[in-house]
Amino acid sequence: MGILDIVKPGVLTGDETRKVFEYARKNQFAIPAINVTSSSTANAVLEAARDVKAPIILQVSQGGAAYFAGKGLNNDQQQASITGAVAAAHHIRTVAKAYGVPVILHSDHCAKKLLPWFDGMLDADEAYFKEHGVPLFSSHMLDLSEESKEENIETCAKYFKRMSKLNIWLEMEIGITGGEEDGVDNTGVDNSRLYTQPEDIYEIFDTLSKIGPNFSIAAAFGNVHGVYKPGNVKLHPELLGKHQTFAAEKLGGKDPKPLFLVFHGGSGSTKEEIKTAVSNGVVKMNVDTDTQFAYLAGIRDFVEKKIGYLKTQVGNPEGADKPNKKYYDPRVWVREGEKTLTVRVKEACSDLGNTDRL
Numbered sequence: 001m002g003i004l005d006i007v008k009p010g011v012l013t014g015d016e017t018r019k020v021f022e023y024a025r026k027n028q029f030a031i032p033a034i035n036v037t038s039s040s041t042a043n044a045v046l047e048a049a050r051d052v053k054a055p056i057i058l059q060v061s062q063g064g065a066a067y068f069a070g071k072g073l074n075n076d077q078q079q080a081s082i083t084g085a086v087a088a089a090h091h092i093r094t095v096a097k098a099y100g101v102p103v104i105l106h107s108d109h110c111a112k113k114l115l116p117w118f119d120g121m122l123d124a125d126e127a128y129f130k131e132h133g134v135p136l137f138s139s140h141m142l143d144l145s146e147e148s149k150e151e152n153i154e155t156c157a158k159y160f161k162r163m164s165k166l167n168i169w170l171e172m173e174i175g176i177t178g179g180e181e182d183g184v185d186n187t188g189v190d191n192s193r194l195y196t197q198p199e200d201i202y203e204i205f206d207t208l209s210k211i212g213p214n215f216s217i218a219a220a221f222g223n224v225h226g227v228y229k230p231g232n233v234k235l236h237p238e239l240l241g242k243h244q245t246f247a248a249e250k251l252g253g254k255d256p257k258p259l260f261l262v263f264h265g266g267s268g269s270t271k272e273e274i275k276t277a278v279s280n281g282v283v284k285m286n287v288d289t290d291t292q293f294a295y296l297a298g299i300r301d302f303v304e305k306k307i308g309y310l311k312t313q314v315g316n317p318e319g320a321d322k323p324n325k326k327y328y329d330p331r332v333w334v335r336e337g338e339k340t341l342t343v344r345v346k347e348a349c350s351d352l353g354n355t356d357r358l
């Protein structure tokens with residue numbers, strides 16, 4: 001039995017997302033969540049998933065969503081981030097089925113100050129739900145990890161009630177992911193906050209599971225966004241196993257892994273760390289920094305190699321009157337970035353055991 005015996009190709013609902021995550025947790029693999037910022041990057045990620053026969057998660061950050069709509073738009077009220085997220089969702093919905101893979105369509109970190117963005121996306125989900133009976137997105141992330149635990153849980157519960165009615169998955173974060181991403185700088189936070197405690201995880205599970213089953217927790221276990229030289233923070237994916245055990249005991253021990261866990265700041269981690277995280281119930285791992293670099297690589301190498309064909313519209317090393325259109329056409333050079341991005345996404349799938357799963 002594969003994923004396509006459980007769900008259909010295309011963008012999934014929250015309930016369908018849970019079925020896929022249950023399957024992944026049971027079979028000990030995780031699905032990479034790749035940040036996309038354009039139709040080009042989205043298509044390349046879908047192409048990779050199709051080639052390795054796997055489900056995939058596409059996500060937009062608040063900044064990435066604004067970029068999708070266009071950097072030239074005003075975003076002072078999050079209007080470009082809302083418009084861009086909706087545009088990305090419609091694009092991905094339209095093409096995903098053609099690639100034949102199940103897609104979890106997700107929005108990345110939303111901190112307290114960005115809640116207007118979240119509200120705007122939920123309005124769009126609601127409107128789409130009214131018309132089609134399914135939400136626009138599969139899943140959204142709320143990240144109130146910078147606030148107190150009480151406020152974090154309360155805010156998540158409030159939003160989760162609205163999201164559950166719309167069949168949308170919630171990802172929440174507790175504890176802090178170090179490093180810097182999308183304008184949030186956590187490079188200087190206290191080390192203890194970088195490791196979440198099992199009691200806190202259970203408190204969240206207890207509160208949210210009373211509202212619905214469709215949620216996951218991004219627990220901090222020393223994760224850092226971005227790729228840095230090894231520093232004073234160490235990744236401890238074995239802590240995730242303790243969260244599972246603690247929750248399992250509280251729940252009577254029937255299910256040894258009751259939690260759906262998410263791995264943030266996965267770029268640059270070792271294969272061994274990834275394996276431990278997945279064996280402890282991580283079903284989603286975010287990959288952004290490494291795929292950004294991969295997208296550049298193809299374009300950079302093409303420009304370097306073909307520089308003599310890119311300086312003028314006519315005239316290259318083969319002759320002064322030779323046209324260069326077949327080198328400067330964006331379908332040529334942007335495509336080179338798509339190819340290297342696709343290779344990197346396939347590698348992420350393979351690292352997480354997410355291949356030949358359809």
Ligand SMILES: [Zn+2]
Pocket residue numbers: 109177181225264265286
């Ligand atoms: Zn993250």
